Amino acid sequence: MKTLDFVIIGAQKCATTTLFELLRQHPGISMPIEKEVPFFTNEDCGPQAWDSFADRYYSSADNKLWGKASPQYMADEDIPKRIAALMPSTKLIAVLRDPIDRSRSHFRMALRRNTETRSFDEAMNDRLSAEALHSARKSVAPTHSNGYESESDFYLVWSEYGRILERYRQHFADKQLLVLYTNELEDDPRGVLERVLAFLDLPGEFQPRGLGEVMHAGGGGARVPHGLRVWLRERSIISGLWGLVPPQQQGRIRFLYERWNSHKRKDPLPLSAATEQALRRHFAEDAQRIEALGISAPPWSAHYQAV
Numbered sequence: 001m002k003t004l005d006f007v008i009i010g011a012q013k014c015a016t017t018t019l020f021e022l023l024r025q026h027p028g029i030s031m032p033i034e035k036e037v038p039f040f041t042n043e044d045c046g047p048q049a050w051d052s053f054a055d056r057y058y059s060s061a062d063n064k065l066w067g068k069a070s071p072q073y074m075a076d077e078d079i080p081k082r083i084a085a086l087m088p089s090t091k092l093i094a095v096l097r098d099p100i101d102r103s104r105s106h107f108r109m110a111l112r113r114n115t116e117t118r119s120f121d122e123a124m125n126d127r128l129s130a131e132a133l134h135s136a137r138k139s140v141a142p143t144h145s146n147g148y149e150s151e152s153d154f155y156l157v158w159s160e161y162g163r164i165l166e167r168y169r170q171h172f173a174d175k176q177l178l179v180l181y182t183n184e185l186e187d188d189p190r191g192v193l194e195r196v197l198a199f200l201d202l203p204g205e206f207q208p209r210g211l212g213e214v215m216h217a218g219g220g221g222a223r224v225p226h227g228l229r230v231w232l233r234e235r236s237i238i239s240g241l242w243g244l245v246p247p248q249q250q251g252r253i254r255f256l257y258e259r260w261n262s263h264k265r266k267d268p269l270p271l272s273a274a275t276e277q278a279l280r281r282h283f284a285e286d287a288q289r290i291e292a293l294g295i296s297a298p299p300w301s302a303h304y305q306a307v
Helices: 016-023 047-057 079-086 099-113 120-127 130-138 161-169 182-187 189-199 226-233 236-243 247-261 273-292 301-305
Strands: 006-010 065-069 091-096 177-181
Touching: 006 016, 016 065, 016 091, 016 189, 079 161, 091 161, 091 182, 091 189, 099 120, 099 273, 120 130, 120 273, 161 177, 161 273, 177 182, 177 189, 182 189, 273 301
Parallel strands: 006 065, 006 091, 091 177
Antiparallel strands: none
């Protein structure tokens, strides 16, 4: 049974799409054409289920490294154990971003998807209570199988990278985990790509299309109004034609549509000084947890600890 050689485990809204799109072009790597096709989010993720999944998304004739990218893998505390049980030797790549910036980007996506009506301050203050944080850490990410569902419970806890990576370190050796930072990918895309290729034991001469570009820039605005999208989805002729498209192609089309439909809002997302201070206090401890794992200090670490 061939298993995954590497997994981009997340985090969401941290440039995992950019890394996925770059690696997908490598002649020595095989990845699904759709990024987010989770496998380990399901409780049934044993050998038989994996064989079925692999038959659908990979070719056993490929003499290539098998990889995939699933930001959901930094959203569920049970996933590290599931991956280790089936694929104990796989390599893991995490891309991390300033936690407040990630949370703001997550919130903007919710605005675009029409699943959020509050201000950013209101949403953050609702999620900062000990009870809300505990509940969200134990919750499972929605599947969005019947349209977009709210992810508001996870605005903060999916930015708790230290807590999440501690789980992975319980099941995987230090050498199996590569941690990158979003700003590194923006400032030195060639250097970061070479580090990733070296981690995967691949030569570093590869020159992909789009190196240095942001493959999926998030935003709070949508070109196509949400109501029109729902109306179109409910038309029987359109849904019938859509059903004729192979599942993998559907996923790729959804990705390309989301990329096109998202545009930057000109108005900034307000954040009060009081809420920003509360968020920096919250994430300061998590930055320390990252360093305690022997991982290089996050770029935001010193600023947060000064709060």
